[in-house]
Amino acid sequence: MESWEEKLSKWFNSYCNSFKGLTDEQRRDFDIKRDHSIRVANFSVQLADKLGFSVEEQKLAYFVGLFHDVGRFRQLKEFNTFNDAKSVDHAKYSVEVLNENGLFEKFEMEDVGLIITAIQNHNKLQLPGKLTENELKFAKLIRDADKIDILKVLTEYYSTRNGVANHTLTWELPKGSSVSKTVAKEILDEKLVSKKNVLSEIDVKIMQMSWVYDLNYRFSFEHLLKNRFLETIYNTLPKNDLVIEIYRNVKVYSENIIYNR
Ligand SMILES: [Fe+2]
Known part of the structure; x- marks a missing residue:
């Protein structure tokens, strides 16, 4: 039997692969975001486990981790940039992609709310003031998991720098x-x-x-x-x-x- 995580990551991979006509550079950027999302999902579960989240909550944490950046693919395809200021808010796009593809349908209304709040706020300078305790739990979790993974990738890049500039990391x-x-x-x-x-x-x-x-x-x-x-x-x-x-x-x-x- 396929696990819940396997099903989701299968969907995620086929969604990434559904974009056609990408340049080599775009394909590389897609791969970077795909790998980042998978690692963030795994770290989110680790973190959720350490924090004593229930099994159901750990599933939500995995879902949020895997899909927090799913709007990046459409953003890159449509605008050829990851720069939100020059294109769209990629977190908002992530929620739209999930909604359009029916990924929320299997969840209770309340959980959909938690997922949307966490994803929508993962890239904001601050969390909005009026979140419930449960919303905060997931919103904080994805912000930590996302930053920890970016730091991991960056520090690997800084310490093994081989002259190939990676503009997704240095912003040119x-x-x-x-x-x-x-x-x-x-x-x-x-x-x-x-x-x-x-x-x-x-x-x-x-x-x-x-x-x-x-x-x-x-x-x-x-x-x-x-x-x-x-x-x-x-x-x-x-x-x-x-x-x-x-x-x-x-x-x-x-x-x-x-x-x-
Ligand atoms: Fe993001």
Whole structure:
């Protein structure tokens, strides 16, 4: 008997493969997003298990993880970019794709609400203020799982960089020589760095470090520290007082969460 997860991942793969006439570059970007989604789904279940979610809730976590970015494929096909500001909100597209393909039909109304809220808010700077406890549970979970996987991919890329630029990771920005002022201010204020202030590859890395201020669960911090994500990013940055201060802050913040939570 095919498991629920197998059925879903089968549907997911055939949906990815249903897009025809892609360029080689688009095909590569599709593969990157497909692999990311599968890893996020698996990490979401791991996280949900650690958090003591029920089996049914773990299924929802898997579903949200697998499909949070499913709108990316249509976005790339229609607009040839992953840049939401230049195209559409990909999270909104993800919900539309699921709805149009009848993927919500097997769920209770309440669960559909949880899924939609989690997916729709996974890419926003902040979660909206008025979420219920249950909505928050899943919305926080996908935000953590998504960030942890991006950090994994990025740090692998930074440490094995072979000259082939991956624009889905660097956004084709100039290398830069120092941290931009507004970016430095945001991270030193223990805030997420907003994409609009990011001007160089150095800023991108600082923004990635600032994600610690938006991780929700202790297990995510454990994973982050165990895999040395922060060090790996720091090691690729030019060393100066500001960079050292930023690194020290994010590291101490993360360690404190593990020891105090
Ligand atoms: Fe996303």
